[in-house]
Amino acid sequence: MTITQLRYVLAVAEHQNFTKAAEKTFVTQPTLSMQIQKLEEELAILIFDRSKKPIELTEVGKKLVQQARNIVNESERIQDIVDQQKGFIGGEFKLGVIPTVMPTLLPMFLHNFIKKYPKVKLKIEELTTEAIMERLQDGHLDAAIAATPLQNENIKERVLYYEPFVGYIPPSHRLNKKNKIDISDLDIDDMLLLEDGHCFRDGIVNLCKTQKSYDEDHFQLESGSFETLVKLSNEGLGMTLLPYLHTLDINDKEKGNLHFFNEPSPAREVSLIFHKSELKMQIIEALHSTIAGVVKGAITFQNVQIISPISKIKSD
Structure with a gap:
Protein backbone atom coordinates (compact mmCIF):
# COMPACT_ATOMS: atom_id res chain seq x y z
CA MET A 1 0.00 0.00 0.00
CA THR A 2 1.40 3.41 -0.97
CA ILE A 3 0.46 7.07 -0.42
CA THR A 4 0.24 7.42 -4.20
CA GLN A 5 -2.36 4.65 -4.41
CA LEU A 6 -4.41 6.36 -1.70
CA ARG A 7 -4.22 9.67 -3.59
CA TYR A 8 -5.58 7.91 -6.68
CA VAL A 9 -8.44 6.42 -4.66
CA LEU A 10 -9.35 9.86 -3.29
CA ALA A 11 -9.32 11.33 -6.80
CA VAL A 12 -11.67 8.66 -8.17
CA ALA A 13 -13.94 9.01 -5.14
CA GLU A 14 -14.18 12.74 -5.79
CA HIS A 15 -14.68 12.70 -9.56
CA GLN A 16 -16.50 9.34 -9.82
CA ASN A 17 -14.65 8.75 -13.06
CA PHE A 18 -11.27 7.10 -13.70
CA THR A 19 -10.40 9.28 -16.70
CA LYS A 20 -11.09 12.57 -14.86
CA ALA A 21 -9.24 11.32 -11.79
CA ALA A 22 -6.21 10.48 -13.95
CA GLU A 23 -6.24 13.96 -15.48
CA LYS A 24 -6.37 15.60 -12.04
CA THR A 25 -3.50 13.49 -10.71
CA PHE A 26 -1.40 13.90 -13.89
CA VAL A 27 -1.07 10.21 -14.77
CA THR A 28 -2.47 8.05 -17.52
CA GLN A 29 -5.79 6.36 -16.93
CA PRO A 30 -4.33 2.82 -17.27
CA THR A 31 -1.66 3.64 -14.65
CA LEU A 32 -4.24 4.95 -12.19
CA SER A 33 -6.58 2.01 -12.75
CA ASP A 49 -18.55 -0.44 -7.75
CA ARG A 50 -17.59 -0.10 -11.42
CA SER A 51 -20.98 -1.32 -12.63
CA LYS A 52 -22.58 1.96 -11.51
CA LYS A 53 -22.58 5.07 -13.69
CA PRO A 54 -21.11 7.23 -12.33
CA ILE A 55 -18.77 5.00 -10.33
CA GLU A 56 -19.71 4.64 -6.66
CA LEU A 57 -17.84 3.62 -3.54
CA THR A 58 -18.70 0.29 -1.98
CA GLU A 59 -19.63 0.31 1.71
CA VAL A 60 -16.12 -0.72 2.73
CA GLY A 61 -14.78 1.75 0.17
CA LYS A 62 -16.52 4.63 1.97
CA LYS A 63 -14.75 3.70 5.22
CA LEU A 64 -11.44 3.27 3.44
CA GLN A 85 12.13 24.05 10.30
CA LYS A 86 13.65 25.91 7.37
CA GLY A 87 11.47 28.95 7.99
CA PHE A 88 10.06 28.58 4.47
CA ILE A 89 6.74 30.29 3.73
CA GLY A 90 5.78 29.41 0.19
CA GLY A 91 4.04 27.03 -2.17
CA GLU A 92 0.43 26.78 -3.32
CA PHE A 93 -2.24 27.82 -0.84
CA LYS A 94 -5.97 27.53 -1.59
CA LEU A 95 -8.10 30.09 0.23
CA GLY A 96 -11.90 30.31 0.22
CA VAL A 97 -13.67 33.60 1.03
CA ILE A 98 -17.40 34.18 1.58
CA PRO A 99 -19.07 36.64 -0.87
CA THR A 100 -19.93 39.29 1.74
CA VAL A 101 -16.28 39.56 2.79
CA MET A 102 -14.45 39.17 -0.53
CA PRO A 103 -14.95 42.66 -2.09
CA THR A 104 -14.07 44.65 1.02
CA ILE A 132 -16.21 26.16 2.24
CA MET A 133 -16.97 23.66 5.00
CA GLU A 134 -17.23 20.80 2.52
CA ARG A 135 -13.97 21.70 0.78
CA LEU A 136 -12.04 22.19 4.00
CA GLN A 137 -13.06 18.73 5.18
CA ASP A 138 -12.31 17.18 1.78
CA GLY A 139 -8.87 18.78 1.67
CA HIS A 140 -9.65 20.98 -1.34
CA LEU A 141 -9.07 24.19 0.60
CA ASP A 142 -6.19 25.00 2.93
CA ALA A 143 -8.10 27.72 4.80
CA ALA A 144 -10.99 30.13 4.44
CA ILE A 145 -12.32 33.45 5.68
CA ALA A 146 -15.89 33.19 6.95
CA ALA A 147 -18.33 34.41 9.58
CA THR A 148 -18.09 32.39 12.79
CA PRO A 149 -18.67 30.62 15.15
CA LEU A 150 -19.60 27.60 13.04
CA GLN A 151 -19.58 24.96 15.78
CA ASN A 152 -17.82 22.24 13.77
CA GLU A 153 -15.48 19.96 15.70
CA ASN A 154 -13.31 19.35 12.62
CA ILE A 155 -12.72 23.04 11.92
CA LYS A 156 -10.54 25.43 13.90
CA GLU A 157 -11.30 29.17 13.99
CA ARG A 158 -8.99 32.14 14.58
CA VAL A 159 -10.81 35.45 14.90
CA LEU A 160 -9.65 38.21 12.57
CA TYR A 161 -12.07 40.99 13.52
CA TYR A 162 -15.57 41.88 14.69
CA GLU A 163 -17.60 43.79 12.10
CA PRO A 164 -20.68 45.71 13.28
CA PHE A 165 -23.97 45.76 11.37
CA VAL A 166 -25.01 49.24 10.19
CA GLY A 167 -28.54 50.25 9.26
CA TYR A 168 -29.10 51.80 5.83
CA ILE A 169 -32.37 53.69 6.21
CA PRO A 170 -33.85 55.91 3.45
CA PRO A 171 -35.55 59.23 4.29
CA SER A 172 -39.04 57.76 3.80
CA HIS A 173 -38.52 54.99 6.39
CA ARG A 174 -40.06 55.12 9.87
CA LEU A 175 -36.62 54.89 11.54
CA ASN A 176 -34.85 57.58 9.51
CA LYS A 177 -35.29 60.30 12.15
CA LYS A 178 -33.55 58.23 14.84
CA ASN A 179 -29.89 59.11 15.35
CA LYS A 180 -29.05 55.59 16.54
CA ILE A 181 -31.20 52.48 16.34
CA ASP A 182 -31.82 49.54 18.65
CA ILE A 183 -32.22 45.87 17.78
CA SER A 184 -35.78 46.16 19.07
CA ASP A 185 -36.53 48.70 16.29
CA LEU A 186 -36.03 46.11 13.57
CA ASP A 187 -38.94 44.55 11.76
CA ILE A 188 -38.10 41.75 9.35
CA ASP A 189 -41.19 42.61 7.30
CA ASP A 190 -39.80 45.94 6.08
CA MET A 191 -36.20 44.86 5.55
CA LEU A 192 -34.40 44.10 2.30
CA LEU A 193 -32.23 40.99 2.55
CA LEU A 194 -29.55 39.15 0.64
CA GLU A 195 -30.63 36.01 -1.18
CA ASP A 196 -30.85 32.72 0.68
CA GLY A 197 -27.47 31.06 1.05
CA HIS A 198 -25.62 34.12 2.38
CA CYS A 199 -24.56 33.79 6.01
CA PHE A 200 -24.95 37.55 6.49
CA ARG A 201 -28.65 37.15 5.69
CA ASP A 202 -28.84 34.31 8.23
CA GLY A 203 -27.28 36.60 10.82
CA ILE A 204 -29.94 39.26 10.22
CA VAL A 205 -32.72 36.68 10.46
CA ASN A 206 -31.24 35.40 13.73
CA LEU A 207 -31.00 38.98 14.99
CA CYS A 208 -34.67 39.63 14.23
CA LYS A 209 -35.74 36.28 15.69
CA THR A 210 -34.79 37.57 19.11
CA GLN A 211 -37.41 40.32 18.86
CA LYS A 212 -40.57 38.67 17.58
CA SER A 213 -41.93 35.78 15.57
CA TYR A 214 -41.62 36.14 11.83
CA ASP A 215 -42.92 34.58 8.66
CA GLU A 216 -40.38 34.00 5.90
CA ASP A 217 -43.16 34.47 3.33
CA HIS A 218 -43.31 38.14 4.33
CA PHE A 219 -39.84 38.95 3.01
CA GLN A 220 -40.39 41.64 0.41
CA LEU A 221 -37.27 41.69 -1.73
CA GLU A 222 -34.00 39.80 -1.86
CA SER A 223 -30.85 40.45 -3.87
CA GLY A 224 -27.42 38.94 -4.43
CA SER A 225 -25.48 42.14 -3.64
CA PHE A 226 -25.37 44.94 -1.09
CA GLU A 227 -25.15 47.48 -3.91
CA THR A 228 -28.55 46.39 -5.23
CA LEU A 229 -30.03 46.44 -1.72
CA VAL A 230 -28.88 50.05 -1.30
CA LYS A 231 -30.43 51.04 -4.63
CA LEU A 232 -33.72 49.35 -3.74
CA SER A 233 -33.68 51.06 -0.38
CA ASN A 234 -33.12 54.42 -2.08
CA ASP A 252 -21.20 61.06 0.67
CA LYS A 253 -24.88 61.59 -0.14
CA GLU A 254 -25.82 58.03 0.85
CA LYS A 255 -23.70 58.17 4.02
CA GLY A 256 -26.49 60.31 5.48
CA ASN A 257 -28.72 57.21 5.41
CA LEU A 258 -26.36 55.21 7.63
CA HIS A 259 -27.52 54.63 11.20
CA PHE A 260 -25.35 52.91 13.80
CA LYS A 276 -8.04 20.58 12.66
CA SER A 277 -5.17 18.70 10.97
CA GLU A 278 -3.44 22.13 10.88
CA LEU A 279 -1.58 21.74 7.59
CA LYS A 280 0.42 24.69 6.20
CA MET A 281 0.22 26.50 9.53
CA GLN A 282 3.14 28.78 8.67
CA ILE A 283 1.09 30.30 5.82
CA ILE A 284 -2.06 30.44 7.96
CA GLU A 285 -0.12 32.35 10.63
CA ALA A 286 1.24 34.73 8.00
CA LEU A 287 -2.26 35.37 6.63
CA HIS A 288 -3.72 35.91 10.08
CA SER A 289 -1.08 38.43 11.16
CA THR A 290 -1.30 40.34 7.86
CA ILE A 291 -5.10 40.59 7.83
CA ALA A 292 -5.51 41.32 11.53
CA GLY A 293 -2.87 44.05 11.32
CA VAL A 294 -4.54 45.78 8.38
CA VAL A 295 -8.11 45.55 9.69
CA LYS A 296 -7.20 46.78 13.17
CA GLY A 297 -6.86 50.29 11.76
CA ALA A 298 -10.21 50.17 9.95
CA ILE A 299 -12.50 48.77 12.65
CA THR A 300 -12.23 50.32 16.12
CA PHE A 301 -15.53 49.13 17.63
CA GLN A 302 -15.13 47.39 20.99
CA ASN A 303 -18.55 46.93 22.60
CA VAL A 304 -20.28 44.46 20.27
CA GLN A 305 -22.78 41.61 20.46
CA ILE A 306 -21.81 38.70 18.19
CA ILE A 307 -24.68 37.42 16.03
CA SER A 308 -24.45 33.79 14.94
CA PRO A 309 -24.24 33.02 11.21
CA ILE A 310 -25.72 29.55 11.71
CA SER A 311 -29.08 29.62 9.94
CA LYS A 312 -31.03 27.27 12.20
CA ILE A 313 -30.96 28.07 15.90
CA LYS A 314 -33.24 26.42 18.41
CA SER A 315 -35.61 28.95 19.93
CA ASP A 316 -36.08 29.11 23.70
Missing part, protein backbone atom coordinates in the same frame (compact mmCIF):
# COMPACT_ATOMS: atom_id res chain seq x y z
CA MET A 34 -3.75 -0.52 -12.35
CA GLN A 35 -2.58 1.00 -9.05
CA ILE A 36 -6.10 1.01 -7.60
CA GLN A 37 -6.62 -2.58 -8.73
CA LYS A 38 -3.34 -3.57 -7.04
CA LEU A 39 -4.55 -1.99 -3.81
CA GLU A 40 -7.89 -3.80 -4.05
CA GLU A 41 -6.11 -7.11 -4.63
CA GLU A 42 -3.77 -6.50 -1.69
CA LEU A 43 -6.73 -5.77 0.61
CA ALA A 44 -8.96 -8.43 -0.98
CA ILE A 45 -11.85 -5.98 -1.34
CA LEU A 46 -13.55 -3.85 -3.98
CA ILE A 47 -13.23 -0.13 -3.26
CA PHE A 48 -15.40 0.96 -6.19
CA VAL A 65 -11.70 6.74 1.82
CA GLN A 66 -12.20 8.38 5.23
CA GLN A 67 -9.04 6.76 6.52
CA ALA A 68 -7.14 7.41 3.27
CA ARG A 69 -7.86 11.12 3.61
CA ASN A 70 -6.42 11.12 7.12
CA ILE A 71 -3.29 9.26 5.98
CA VAL A 72 -2.70 11.59 3.00
CA ASN A 73 -3.17 14.65 5.23
CA GLU A 74 -0.70 13.28 7.76
CA SER A 75 1.83 12.51 5.01
CA GLU A 76 1.62 16.15 3.88
CA ARG A 77 2.44 17.22 7.42
CA ILE A 78 5.99 15.88 6.90
CA GLN A 79 6.65 18.56 4.27
CA ASP A 80 5.08 21.10 6.64
CA ILE A 81 7.54 20.12 9.37
CA VAL A 82 10.45 20.53 6.98
CA ASP A 83 9.18 23.90 5.72
CA GLN A 84 8.67 25.21 9.24
CA LEU A 105 -11.36 42.62 2.74
CA LEU A 106 -9.31 41.39 -0.23
CA PRO A 107 -8.22 44.87 -1.43
CA MET A 108 -7.18 45.72 2.13
CA PHE A 109 -4.60 42.96 2.61
CA LEU A 110 -3.82 41.14 -0.65
CA HIS A 111 -1.15 43.50 -2.01
CA ASN A 112 0.64 43.60 1.35
CA PHE A 113 0.58 39.82 1.69
CA ILE A 114 1.87 39.15 -1.83
CA LYS A 115 4.64 41.70 -1.38
CA LYS A 116 5.69 40.27 1.99
CA TYR A 117 5.39 36.58 1.01
CA PRO A 118 6.22 36.39 -2.73
CA LYS A 119 6.85 32.63 -2.62
CA VAL A 120 3.25 31.87 -1.64
CA LYS A 121 1.06 31.10 -4.64
CA LEU A 122 -2.41 32.10 -3.43
CA LYS A 123 -5.43 30.59 -5.15
CA ILE A 124 -8.50 32.47 -3.93
CA GLU A 125 -12.07 31.38 -4.58
CA GLU A 126 -15.35 33.02 -3.59
CA LEU A 127 -17.56 30.38 -1.97
CA THR A 128 -20.58 30.10 0.32
CA THR A 129 -19.97 28.95 3.89
CA GLU A 130 -21.54 25.58 3.10
CA ALA A 131 -19.18 25.00 0.16
CA GLU A 235 -36.33 53.74 -4.02
CA GLY A 236 -38.22 53.59 -0.73
CA LEU A 237 -38.70 49.81 -0.74
CA GLY A 238 -37.41 49.27 2.79
CA MET A 239 -34.29 49.47 4.96
CA THR A 240 -31.36 47.07 4.99
CA LEU A 241 -28.36 46.20 7.14
CA LEU A 242 -24.79 46.40 5.84
CA PRO A 243 -21.47 45.11 7.21
CA TYR A 244 -19.39 48.06 8.44
CA LEU A 245 -16.60 47.68 5.85
CA HIS A 246 -19.16 47.97 3.03
CA THR A 247 -20.23 51.37 4.34
CA LEU A 248 -16.74 52.82 3.76
CA ASP A 249 -17.29 52.87 -0.03
CA ILE A 250 -20.73 54.49 0.04
CA ASN A 251 -20.86 57.98 -1.52
CA PHE A 261 -26.78 50.80 16.61
CA ASN A 262 -26.71 51.73 20.25
CA GLU A 263 -24.08 49.68 22.07
CA PRO A 264 -23.57 46.84 22.25
CA SER A 265 -23.68 46.91 18.44
CA PRO A 266 -24.79 43.69 16.75
CA ALA A 267 -21.78 42.40 14.83
CA ARG A 268 -20.46 39.42 12.95
CA GLU A 269 -17.29 37.62 13.91
CA VAL A 270 -15.02 37.08 10.90
CA SER A 271 -12.36 34.40 11.27
CA LEU A 272 -9.66 32.52 9.43
CA ILE A 273 -10.80 28.91 9.55
CA PHE A 274 -8.90 25.72 8.74
CA HIS A 275 -9.04 21.95 9.27
